Amino acid sequence: MPQWYEESFGEDYLLVYKHRNRQNASFEAEQITRWLQLSKQDLILDLCCGTGRHTIALGRNDFRVVGLDLSKTLLSHAVSESAGLPIPFVHGDMRTLPFMDHSFEVVLNLFTSFGYFTQDRDNQQVLAEINRVLKPEGRFLIDFMNPESVKRKLVPVSEREEQGIHIREERKIAGDFVLKEIWVRDDKGERHYQERVKMYSMDRMEAMMEQAGLTIEQVYGNFRGEPYQTMSDRMIFLGRVYK
Incomplete structure (x- = not known):
């Protein structure tokens, strides 16, 4: 039986989530640039990039970025909309990334592109893969829903x-x-x-990231940069890996 995430991210998904627009993505990309102090030398992975809203926003600012997603439909839209930009879009599963160890300076995982799997071990494996493909002292940003909100x-x-x-x-x-x-x-x-997305509390996310070797340095409650509180809209984790 196909899993929900193998069926849901098609043409109808683009209609249902039409409100996720390019303007918002540009603002969020600006925040990410400041928070992670991105440089033009960094190689950035947009993990579960969808139609490439953030990938393209970063690419238009001359950052070196790669987008990866499981949905070939969404990737085809990303390729079309990024015409003229040197952005590779890669088909792959976030549990088994098709990249060598220590390939990236930065990994982004945005808009609750985590918790897709029923088993904790699979979601934990995603965090382990983020660690694996990051260079020593590489930075990450994981943007997840806040269950209380x-x-x-x-x-x-x-x-x-x-x-x-x-x-x-x-x-x-x-x-x-x-x-x-x-x-x-x-x-x-x-x-x-x-x-079907699994909800993880702040404490559980912190424990899972620690197990995966991801060191959290800051947690925001939204892309406006407000500190995380119990009822914040989001849990936006920023940090590094120390190898």
Whole structure:
């Protein structure tokens, strides 16, 4: 049986998440540049890059960046939208990165592109791979949902129209997972998708990163740069690996 993340990141995903725009990505890329003190000599991996919003924003500022994603559909959009920029986009699984040890100065993992796997060992393996491909004292940024905020702000059901297409989303918490059921209906019929992401608390994320050899140096609660608090929107971890 295919996993949810093998089916959900297609053309309909682009419609459902149309609100994730290039302007926001440019602002976030500017923050990342300041926070991690990026230089033009750094080789940067955008891990789970999707359509390359942040990859392209960094590339347009002449940073050396590589995008990796499992979805060939999203990667094809990234390639198309990055036309003219020397950005390699690579197809791969974040648990087994197709790169040599110590390949990158920086790894980015943005907008809850973590916790996709049911088993903790698989999610832990993603962190281990980030360590493996980073050079000594390489920097990382992992942007993850804050479970407390998710629980407080969860909207059980929402419906809307996008370009004449009906979208219905149902959300719920099931144990340690946040689940989303998505129905997309148009003149071609109705399609159904599921998203299933494992929620990890701040303490658990810190423990998993420590186990993977990732040293956290700062945690922000959003891309405005506000310090993390219990009810912050996000958990944005910045740090280094010391080998």
